[in-house]
Amino acid sequence: MSSVIAHIEERGRREAEKQFLAEKKIRELEKKIWDLEKKNLTQERDEMLFTLVILAQKTMIELGCSAQNACAQLGYSDSICQKVLPFLN
Template sequence: MRESGGKTYDPPTEWSMENVEETLMTLAAFSKDGDLKKALYQFIEQFKFYEQKGVVTMSSVIAHIEERGRREAEKQFLAEKKIRELEKKSWSQEKKSWNQEKKSWNQEKKSWNQEKKDLTQESGEMLSTLVILAQKTMIELGCSAQNACAQLGYSDSICQKVLPFLIS
């Protein structure tokens, strides 16, 4: 559109064009507009091969190019949407897998904690038994705590654990 003396000039959209390619080439050359070059190539590749309905106008050429662009944009949008959905599904599956792995680790940790608790209890019970045996030996033989441990054949590490209970 061009302004002239305060009035806007709108060319009639029904004017036919005989030299669409040449017009687009000229406009692209003078304006150095990349979009016009694309429009020219799109016209050459697509528009002129289709069966024309009525007279070719600049408006029909632009409408065809815009429609083609909308279809391409829609295809690209749908493809990107599908990719995002696949990525989301993949992340969801990966998260589910991580949660299952975490659950498995927690169960294993729980099992280890129970085993540790059982071993600690068992160790305490064995230590109590060793202390009771040493006390009986002390009473029966009338000896010291160290002699009772030696009589029972306790190792040095066992003696170190048993003696604090016998001396106190």
């Protein structure tokens, strides 16, 4: 009788271990997906910032104005100005 119980316990342990490993793989895949999405978002943000800086530079040249005025002319919000201005000064 004890060998039957030990066999059932061992099977349960193996099933729990399989479940744990499967869940671990899922978490690892989710982390990889998140890392890729984060990388893509960072790249997109950088590209958008680059575009905003170029537009501000063109405005500065065309209007002969300061970086601050170029941002105002383009209607940039304060938070966008704070990100763009370091590249213009």
